[in-house]
Amino acid sequence: MISSKAYLLLAFRQRTALRPPTSSLLRPYLMSHSKGMTHPTSSTTNRYHSNMPPKLSENPKITCQCGTISLTASRAEPLSKYVCHCTECQKQSTSAFGTSAIFPSEGMWPFPKDLQQHIGMWARRADSGNTVECYFCKGCGVRILHRVIFKDGTPRPSLAVKGGCVEGFNLEGARHIYTRSALVPVPEGSEPGAPRVKP
Template sequence: MASSEAKPLTVQCQCGYISFPTPTPRPITMFHCHCAECRRQSGSAFGTSAIFTTEGLFPLAPELASLLKVFRRPTNNGRSSDCYFCPECGSRLIHRIISADGTPRSSVSIKGGCVEGLDWSGAMHIFVRSAVMKIPPEWEQYDALPPWMKMD
């Protein structure tokens, strides 16, 4: 008898050197960010982030941690973002915000284009004030962050 329980999705870099399961079968939320940083990072008009809990992913398994490289970049309000990427092809895979006091956030952004089987429907658009493309008015969108999105 086949199980109907949803299984985690697979995250894989462009070259296939790095592959790992998502912490849960579906993200908590998903957004397309139009800020300048996300555009630079993605090399496109926006960056897509599937937000997952860190439980089951962090701390990273030693095998996965040994494969990934990390770029730490400063963000707003004294925070930083750990940007995990493949050292072979350069694909960004995970972003994790670290608060000013050094506490890592309990959620991570997994880059949507690297998640096989991701359901892209319902993703909101954020920082549309910086958008370089027209966003249809019927799509959920925010000039910056939605009011409920935590900024710590």
């Protein structure tokens, strides 16, 4: 968890970073904006005016349930997010679906030396023929992340971190996949099978 003091600091930094320029050229636009009008192409400005909490500007921590495993994500925001309704994720999560946040491997792989003895690995063959390496905490058994090895032996350059392990994780913009086995209602436009664009 992030301390309230650190959060305030982040919030301050974010506000400073997002403060719109106040040159006279932009003033008419800012005035119209302050009257409640929105500009369809300016998401930064919209976010500045929204009541949403500021996004994390530091890379989130990735932790297991017992706290033995603590990693730092390779960037502040994941490349993409998934809610996976496949039967493998149902088994793995012992629940209705799995969530994942995709981060670039670089900066996170290999695991830090002092953590390697605490991390176990179980591998399975996916329908695609790729191998999914599944890494978990030996202390509490929590699945931390998946790493895909393609059929030719090369690893996918990203890691699928289980959403519940990622500090501040949310499902904003997440894509629902393998919805043909979904146990809960899914948003329209979800993908019945594998994602059309691979993470």
